[in-house]
Amino acid sequence: MATRTRTPRQVRQEKAEIAVNYPLDWLEERSGLVGGVRYFLFRKVPSDTNWFHTLGSATLTAFLVQAATGVILAMYYKPDPNQAYESVQHITNDVTLGWLVRGMHKWGASVFIILMFLHMGRVFLFGAYKYPRELNWIVGVLLLACGMLEGFTGYLLPWDQTSYWATVVGININGTAPFVGSFLSQILRGGAEINGDTIARFYAIHMLLLPGAIFALIGLHLYLIVRLGVTSPPWSKEAAGRERPPEPPSNGRAGLIRPGPRRGISR
Amino acid sequence: MSTRPTERPDVSPDGDRSGVMTPLEERRAEFKRYKEDVKERGKPFYPFAMFHDTVMSLVVVCVIVALACIWKFTAHESADSSGWLGPLYKDKADPGTTSFVPRPDWYFYFLFYLLRIFKWPESVLLGTVGIPTIALILLLAVPFIDTRRERRLTRRPVALVAAILVVLSMGVLTYKGATAQEAIASELKAKVPTWIKDQNLIANSKQVRGLPPGSNPQKLVVRGVTIFSQVGCLTCHTYLGSGSSNLGAPNLSAEGAKQKGVQFQINHLQCPACVNPGSPMPSFAALGNDNLLALATFLESSKGKQ
Numbered sequence: 001m002a003t004r005t006r007t008p009r010q011v012r013q014e015k016a017e018i019a020v021n022y023p024l025d026w027l028e029e030r031s032g033l034v035g036g037v038r039y040f041l042f043r044k045v046p047s048d049t050n051w052f053h054t055l056g057s058a059t060l061t062a063f064l065v066q067a068a069t070g071v072i073l074a075m076y077y078k079p080d081p082n083q084a085y086e087s088v089q090h091i092t093n094d095v096t097l098g099w100l101v102r103g104m105h106k107w108g109a110s111v112f113i114i115l116m117f118l119h120m121g122r123v124f125l126f127g128a129y130k131y132p133r134e135l136n137w138i139v140g141v142l143l144l145a146c147g148m149l150e151g152f153t154g155y156l157l158p159w160d161q162t163s164y165w166a167t168v169v170g171i172n173i174n175g176t177a178p179f180v181g182s183f184l185s186q187i188l189r190g191g192a193e194i195n196g197d198t199i200a201r202f203y204a205i206h207m208l209l210l211p212g213a214i215f216a217l218i219g220l221h222l223y224l225i226v227r228l229g230v231t232s233p234p235w236s237k238e239a240a241g242r243e244r245p246p247e248p249p250s251n252g253r254a255g256l257i258r259p260g261p262r263r264g265i266s267r
Numbered sequence: 268m269s270t271r272p273t274e275r276p277d278v279s280p281d282g283d284r285s286g287v288m289t290p291l292e293e294r295r296a297e298f299k300r301y302k303e304d305v306k307e308r309g310k311p312f313y314p315f316a317m318f319h320d321t322v323m324s325l326v327v328v329c330v331i332v333a334l335a336c337i338w339k340f341t342a343h344e345s346a347d348s349s350g351w352l353g354p355l356y357k358d359k360a361d362p363g364t365t366s367f368v369p370r371p372d373w374y375f376y377f378l379f380y381l382l383r384i385f386k387w388p389e390s391v392l393l394g395t396v397g398i399p400t401i402a403l404i405l406l407l408a409v410p411f412i413d414t415r416r417e418r419r420l421t422r423r424p425v426a427l428v429a430a431i432l433v434v435l436s437m438g439v440l441t442y443k444g445a446t447a448q449e450a451i452a453s454e455l456k457a458k459v460p461t462w463i464k465d466q467n468l469i470a471n472s473k474q475v476r477g478l479p480p481g482s483n484p485q486k487l488v489v490r491g492v493t494i495f496s497q498v499g500c501l502t503c504h505t506y507l508g509s510g511s512s513n514l515g516a517p518n519l520s521a522e523g524a525k526q527k528g529v530q531f532q533i534n535h536l537q538c539p540a541c542v543n544p545g546s547p548m549p550s551f552a553a554l555g556n557d558n559l560l561a562l563a564t565f566l567e568s569s570k571g572k573q
Contacts, residue, residue: 044309045316053316054323061324065331085359092355099355103335107352111331113374124409124430127418131294134410141406148374155372164360165369168547173382176395192540193547194362229305234418240309241301 040226048236052126055119056225060218062112066150069105070207077157079203081196084159109151116144128231136224143217146210153206156199167194167202294416362549369502376444377437383447383511455496458509462492465507466520471568477529484564491565494558498551506569516548521571532563 006014028034076095078087091098120140123129129137156167171194175185190197232239288296310316334352342350371379378399385394405412413426420427463469472488495501501510505518531542536559539548551559 041313041317042311044305045312046305047308047310049310049316049319051319051323054319057320058323058327061327062331065328081360085356088356099339100332100335103338104331107334107338108331109372110374111327111334115327121430121434124426125420127413127420127423127426129410130413130416130418131410132298137410138407141403144406145403151372151374158356159360160357161360162357162370164362166371166375169369169379169382170371170375172547173378173395176392178392178396181396192544229301231301231418234420238308240304241297242304243297244300 043226045230046232046236046238046240048232048238048240049230050233052122052233053230055115055122059112059115059119062108062115063147063214063218065104065108066112067211069101069108070211072101073105074207077203079157079200081159081199084157084199088158109154113147113151116147120144126231126234133224133228133231136221136228139217139221139224143214143221146214146217150206150210150214153202153210156202157206159199164194167198290414290416297416373441373445376442377440380440380444380447383443455501455509456493458507459492459496462507463489466569466571468492468565468568471523471570472564475523475529475564475567478564479560482560484568487561487564488568490558491561491563491568494554494562495565498554503548519566520569523567523569524571527567529560529563529567532566533559536562 024034073091076087076091076098078084088102091102093099095101123137123140152167152170155163157163171185171188174188175181177184186192188198188201189195190201229240232241338350338352339355340350341352342355381394381398382391383394385391413423415423417423468488469485472484475484475488478484478487495506500506500519503516504510505520507520533556535542536550536554537552538550539546551562554562
């Protein structure tokens with residue numbers, strides 16, 4: 001019926017729509033990714049989420065800035081005790097906008113750490129680590145630890161006096177650990193003293209091992225957030241999951257006076 | 268008929284609706300209510316929450332770019348001119364250096380300062396590994412320590428006080444770490460006469476064995492103590508309460524009491540890792556043999572405060 005009443009214009013429009021949607025449909029049919037993204041975007045969140053809830057995504061943004069600037073720095077940086085310092089100078093002085101990329105990486109690290117702590121503080125104050133979100137708190141603490149280790153390993157790479165001697169302190173701190181201490185500091189140094197092996201080792205940990213771990217943990221973190229939902233602010237009158245006034249006994253007949261079951265059980 | 272039967276197998280089926288729920292049942296019921304509330308009254312993530320997230324992310328990127336620009340443009344031209352956010356770069360790493368100030372990035376200042384509180388060697392383990400490990404374990408255990416459903420802060424006094432104490436102590440430690448002054452050579456040099464007196468160095472030096480024939484122990488020890496105060500030994504070691512134990516290096520006040528001998532001290536100063544495998548101490552061979560002999564004499568004369 002409807003087909004008969006369509007104007008040529010409408011037919012053209014529909015054809016165009018199909019053509020535009022074709023790649024998405026193709027992708028959806030083979031991967032289900034479009035549905036996944038749609039679910040992610042249009043999932044419901046509590047109506048009273050506010051600016052405090054943006055700290056997590058802000059931390060993610062800071063990490064992505066670190067990842068992007070880190071990739072660019074890796075194109076110019078040389079993890080070698082004879083060239084590291086000079087390559088950082090080269091990035092700062094000669095490479096187009098190199099100072100900006102290095103500056104963003106250097107200061108982005110501080111912003112990332114601050115935001116991780118603020119986000120953790122928000123989750124703690126909101127009591128958002130409670131059932132059933134315990135696991136996500138643990139993943140978050142692991143992310144914090146990885147982030148701090150990124151700071152520690154990245155600090156050596158400019159190979160200046162401060163970074164060198166701070167790393168000596170840091171490795172000595174590990175060295176005092178009972179039983180594993182000397183073993184641990186040997187591994188970190190890659191030998192008896194800090195040299196070219198140490199710098200290559202810290203570089204690999206800094207740009208391969210830890211970022212990989214952080215990406216994986218962020219994936220898990222986000223999966224758990226989507227699965228479990230974010231908590232309402234605890235002070236909110238509208239808070240999702242609040243205690244409700246006691247419901248009338250369910251053995252009465254639903255009808256004129258007593259309303260039927262409040263929530264559809266059909267789900 | 269929907270009679271809200273429990274969907275959980277672990278809830279007793281005799282349907283005691285007015286009865287007390289176990290804490291686990293209460294938590295499950297709350298989460299079920301949460302899911303229902305969000306489904307009924309929630310807002311879609313896009314565009315509402317995502318708008319906030321996008322604005323905040325843009326702010327973050329702008330702050331990072333601004334910091335990079337401030338750092339660059341207040342410190343331009345000469346490499347070591349310090350801008351508002353510090354110099355663009357410091358001197359190149361020199362493992363053979365004898366004066367340096369080990370300083371981590373600011374977010375490790377709290378750890379850095381813990382090392383000053385717990386002195387080598389009796390309690391240093393607490394500051395290096397003990398307290399950070401305990402803190403990490405406690406942090407991981409937070410959801411298992413606090414299992415109540417209550418989320419309102421005013422009804423969580425323990426959590427509130429704990430949070431305030433943690434923030435305060437981290438703040439104080441970071442501040443103290445940031446403002447901690449390293450001992451500078453001129454201050455230390457002023458202590459040389461006191462050290463000579465307190466340690467009885469002149470008298471002790473006459474008992475030092477193994478000096479080359481014809482050398483004057485008194486002159487050597489005075490020269491040694493002066494070098495000691497100036498070449499940076501006290502950035503890692505402590506001596507009669509001066510110096511710093513940041514690097515966990517031993518107190519040298521009673522080094523001579525160990526009777527290791529002048530030759531051992533010289534060998535050790537020339538190549539610490541050869542004598543003491545794994546030692547992170549840099550080589551002081553660059554000082555030259557005469558100076559090393561003086562330093563060794565001084566160390567052997569230091570028998571601890573009497």
